[in-house]
Structure formats: C-alpha cells, structure tokens
Amino acid sequence: MTDMIAVRGVTKSFGTQEVLCGIDLDVARGEIVALLGENGAGKTTLINILSTLIRPDAGTARIDGLDVVRERQAVKTRLSLTGQSAAVDEVLTGDENLRMMAGLIGLTRAQAAERSAALLERFDLTAAARKRVKTYSGGMRRRLDLAISLLATPPVVFLDEPTTGLDPASRQELWSVIRHLADNGTTVLLTTQYLEEADQLADRIVVLREGRIVAEGTPGALKARVGGEVVEVRGPDGEILGEVPTDGSAAGLRRALGAVDDAAAITLRRPTLDDVFLTLTGKARS
C-alpha cells in the first residue's frame, strides 16, 4: 500500500524569498506526524501545498496516490484542513455551521442534521449549538472548527497549529480529540511550535527550519539527542553561564554537575524548541 502522503523535492518561493527548499516527506496511513518549527520555517506553506491551496514551484506531492496539482478536485475529497484562524462563520450558530458545511460536501438535509448533532455532542458543544459562533470562546471555536473538518470522515486531516492561543484546559481537550482521530485510522499531519505538543501527539516529529527538514524521528529518539532535561548554570547575579543537556537520570545529572563551579546556582528545565534546534542544527536560532 502506498503512503498516505508522499512529498518529493517540493520547493516554493514567495517573490525572492525561498520558503521551502526541497522537501521530501512520507507519512504512512494512520500515522500522526508533527511538523515542528518556528514561525517562518515553512510549516504552513507545506500544509497549504498539501491541501491544494497553493501550488508548489517544483517537485510533487501526492495524497492517497493523487497529485495535489493535477488531481486537485479528487484530492479535496480525501482531506480536511483546520487552519490557524478558525474557519467558522461567526454569524451562524454552531449547528448551522455544521449543517451548511455538510450540505456543501453532499450530505442530505437529514444526514446533515444527524451528523451535526453527533459531532456537537462529541465536541461538547450541544449546549451552545443554537448560539451564534460570535459568542463562542476560543476553545469552543477550535472545537467547532475541528468538528467541521470531521464531517466527511476524511482519511487525512491537516491541523495547522491547532492549539495556538488556547488555554491549557482547552489544549488538553483538543489533544485527546486528535489522539482519538488517529485511533480510528485517520492520518494526521499537524504543525506546532511546541516540542511538548509534538511529543504528546506524534508518532514521528519532523523538524523544519528555514524551509529544510533538519531532523526527523520518534519523539523519544529526538529527545534522546537533546537530553531529557537541561541544566541551566547561573552566576551570582542570575545571568546564564551555560546550559548542559542531560538525559534526566541521576547519573546524567551528576555528570553534568561535575563540570559546574560550586559558586554557581543551577536550575533544571525541560528542553525547549531552542534546545532542539541548538542540538540538531549545531547553531542557535538567529
């Protein structure tokens, strides 16, 4: 069986700015892959190419064996996109949003009503179903947005920074929804700026930097390369003197502390995206 997503040598420039410089990526059926990178790394551009919104300058991308440029209309029946800004109609109610989108993808009126009710229930929006989306919180909008994406049960779901701007509780909720999706066999490609999010959700993490894939692997493998914890060594005035990655074990910590001057203060913290970049690319973010 072919991979659900197959990307070969995709490049894209906007004007003179090269946003993607030759991307190769395969995502197996039912896999959750996180594209990890900072703003401007090219994550959204890649997602937009895969979801047929923009054309690549060179290279090919296939979804379920179908070319995203030449077989655009067929590709659109295989995917759903949840973009960075919630793609919902604020003037309509949650229920009306779902039923309108259901109508657009070809469900009958009865099917649309039934599907809308089921999704509202699943995303805990039943109480707000008849309220206008204008009155929804950020978390509710995101949930509605995702519910709309799942109307057609597409085999591929693209999520572009699904939890940006959400409070911790809403983020947890959304994570559990995404995990549930993959349990049912949906292929998920999501973008995130947070290592923790990628770690929580993804079978595989692909690190994107300035339009290039700089590393990929399971969360465990990547973190092993970064270290489970980072020891921050601070001077008397609290200035950071150095950062030493460790594997988080007592032995690893002792080794790290062996190199530290007794006068210094130390703190332990989780690795951040910066540490991943530092370790994986050998240089700090500019």
Added chain:
Amino acid sequence: MTALTAPPLRAETTFIRRSIIHTLRTPDALVMAIALPTILMLLFTYVFGGAIDEDGGYVDYVVPGIILLCAGFGAATVATDVASDMTAGIIDRFRTMPVRASAVITGHVVASLLRNLLATGIVVGVAVLVGFRPDASPLGWAGVVAIVGAYILAMTYLFAAIGLAASSPEAASGYGFFLMFLPYVSSAFVPVDTMPAWLQWVADNQPLTPIIETIRALLLGTDPGADAAWAAAWIALILVAGIAWSSVVFARKAGRR
C-alpha cells in the same frame, strides 16, 4: 471512506442561503441602504426642490436619480461582505472542500440583488408618499425593474471585485463612497444643460446619465430613445468587467491571505 459529491448547484444554493441569513442577522446594511437614499430624497424634495422647481414637481424629476443612488450605494456594501470572507480562515476551508469555492461570491451577489431590490422598492414607496406620481405603463414598470436589477447586479459584481482586491474589510468599505458622488455629476438632480460646458461633457458621457434618463422616460411614460441602448451597453460593460475582474482576483488570491 466514501468520497461524497454534492448535487449540481448545491454550493450556489447553500451560499445564497448563507448570505441571506447574514443580511437578516446584520440588518445594518439594509437599514443604511434604505435610510440614506430616503433622507437624500426628502432633502432634495423639500429643501432644494422648491428652488429648483417652484411648482413642486421636482419629486418626479429626482426619483430616478434617487433609485440609482440607492441601488449603487446598497450594492457597494457587498465589497465589505466579500472582503470579510476573504480575510478570514473560512475561505481556505471552502477552497479545500470539493465545491466551487467561487460560489461564495455568487451567494453574496444574489443576496445583494435581493436586498437592494427590496431597499429600492421601499424607497420608491416612500417617494409615492411624498408626492411621486409616475405615469408608467405595466410594461414600463417591468422595464424599470429590469434595468434597476441589471444595474444592481453589475454594481454588485464590480464591488465584489473591489472587495476581493481590498486588503481588509475596512479598506473595502471606503470605496462605496465614490459612488455617492457620481450621481451629482449627471442628470440625476438637475438638468445637465444648467452646468458649465466642460462639466456638461462629463455628465453627458458618464454611465449614470443614460441609465437615469432611461428610467425617467419609462416612469414618465415617454420614449427613452437612444438612451436605452446606451444604458444597456454601459450596464453590460460594467457587469462583464466586474465578473472578469472578480474571477481573476479570486484565482490569484488562492491560499494567500
């Protein structure tokens, strides 16, 4: 997994219904489209009208211009509706669905046509209340409705294109302003031959004058003559330009918000 396909025109009917719901739930645009021309009509009839035509017959002269002002001003609000959709995430959703995403523009256009025909009808009703007495035959009325509807459609498409090209809904809403001034330099409020010669040339050759003269002739039951052909030609030109421009901008803006 089943690949669903919507029946033909499902996208169009869905988006038309959506735009009509938008109009009903945000009635400001409809209220403005009725209030502004009505206020202008009352102003021209009662404040300036006595000076222009001492016999009090000015209302019959001014109504065709007010109708066009109402239709044009109301149609201009479609720019804001379109720009709001284009700058929000929802357009990307429509684009990644197996539907004709451009139908979202069709929805706004049809809703605008219905909204502005209603607004124009109400304004004509108010005109009758303040003494407007047309002599049009049923056929003449049908002609007025047809030409006003075609004018609204053309202006709506033009402003849909402006809304597509605009960088934000706020920017888009500014352009309707220009349309407010076009009727003043035409035969809408005063006969063109009272203007200085150079301005007469502008007024005689701008699109609104033949359209207004045609509506005026139909309402008064006289023969519009060559003006009817000029009016039809201008409306067709604006309509074709608006549709072409909006198609080009819609395609060019794909995925680039």
